[in-house]
Amino acid sequence: MKAALQNYHARMQRVLDHIDRHLDDDLDLETVSGVAAFSKFHFHRQFTATFGLSVHRYIQLARMKRASHRLAYRDAQSVTEIAMDAGYDAPDAFARAFRQRFGQSPSTFRKSPDWEPWLAAFGPLDNARSKFMQKSFTTDDVTIRYVPPTPVAITEHRGDPATLGATIQRFIAWRTAAGLHPRTNPTFNVWRSERRPASPADYSVDLCVGTDQPIAVNGDEIKAGEIPGGRCAVLRVVGNTDNLEPAALYLYRDWLPLSGEEARDFPIYCQRLSFFPEVPEHEAVAELFLPLK
Structure with a gap:
């Protein structure tokens, strides 16, 4: 059956x-x-x-x-x-x-x-x-990789996730004007809160684009920062990359306790490798990074 x-x-x-x-x-x-x-x-x-x-x-x-x-x-x-x-x-x-x-x-x-x-x-x-289409992961899906430090330009989203779309619009407009195309400059999301915090006002995520160019800080719109280098557990997700929570839960709940590893003091983050609507939704790809000591 x-x-x-x-x-x-x-x-x-x-x-x-x-x-x-x-x-x-x-x-x-x-x-x-x-x-x-x-x-x-x-x-x-x-x-x-x-x-x-x-x-x-x-x-x-x-x-x-x-x-x-x-x-x-x-x-x-x-x-x-x-x-x-x-x-x-x-x-x-x-x-x-x-x-x-x-x-x-x-x-x-x-x-x-x-x-x-x-x-x-x-x-x-x-x-x-x-519905009925939840992805399942195994330890074979997780690799440990050394990641070099990556300088980034950051647009911070703080507050209700329902307004995240407006922040994404500003982020895309800025990177387009700066000539930082996704094909040449990697795209990252750094999560600084739960996906659904108890209060929507506490939702927090950084939208980042990797760049070696000097960043002209623009008030609260654009900040310069860095994704630190080091060892990371990496889990690739293909399809339904709008919701990476199941993959993150697998890393925290299942993989990490069995691995003998310890999480480093930096938030979990992802690199988005292909995007909807440039590709069909089931072909969108993201890699989730859990920083390790």
């Missing part, structure tokens, strides 16, 4: 990966059910029973999530291009659907996103992605 259930979940995961990879294509029921090798007459009910929303709704949300990321964090594409990529025949149809879901027009969202309704709208999508 366990093997059969694992096989069933693997087939459903294959469907999610296919949808992520083919958001620009015609994802009709026959095509999607064929990916899982399920009958098209039953697949829509199987999908809804497994993930809590219909195939059509899931695809709509996945396309809208990619569109909203492009609007908020990427200036190269016009609203019209983003609308077409999201499967809409005309910008006004996209604008109506976007406003209905987020309470803002696409152009207004691009200038000044209201993040709370955005987060609420994608709750069902995030739940669907995580």
Whole structure:
């Protein structure tokens, strides 16, 4: 029974990966059910029973999530291009659907996103992605690596995680203006609090870009700093890199007690190696670093 259930979940995961990879294509029921090798007459009910929303709704949300990321964090594409990529025949149809879901027009969202309704709208999508699809890790997935010290420019986020998107926008705008592209300058997140602290006001994370250039300190916007060198336990995560908490919990709860190692006095952090929406969500890659003595 366990093997059969694992096989069933693997087939459903294959469907999610296919949808992520083919958001620009015609994802009709026959095509999607064929990916899982399920009958098209039953697949829509199987999908809804497994993930809590219909195939059509899931695809709509996945396309809208990619569109909203492009609007908020990427200036190269016009609203019209983003609308077409999201499967809409005309910008006004996209604008109506976007406003209905987020309470803002696409152009207004691009200038000044209201993040709370955005987060609420994608709750069902995030739940669907995580249901039955939790990653499991083993000691073979963890390597110990010596990491050289890395000078970084830092944008600090302090306060409610619901407003993190606005901090990310400022960070991207600054690094773009400074010519620090992700392909040439590594991107790090340093967590200085729990992912969900008791009070949202206590949430704390540093957004960092590695650079040897002198950093012109800009008030609270940009600071110069360093990720210290030393030994680190490193765990690579592929897919669903929005939530690295399960990987961090594995390192702290399972790997560290069995390893005989001790954590060093520096927070856990990650390097983001590939990003959504440049790659499909299931292909995004991050490496989690637990500093060791």
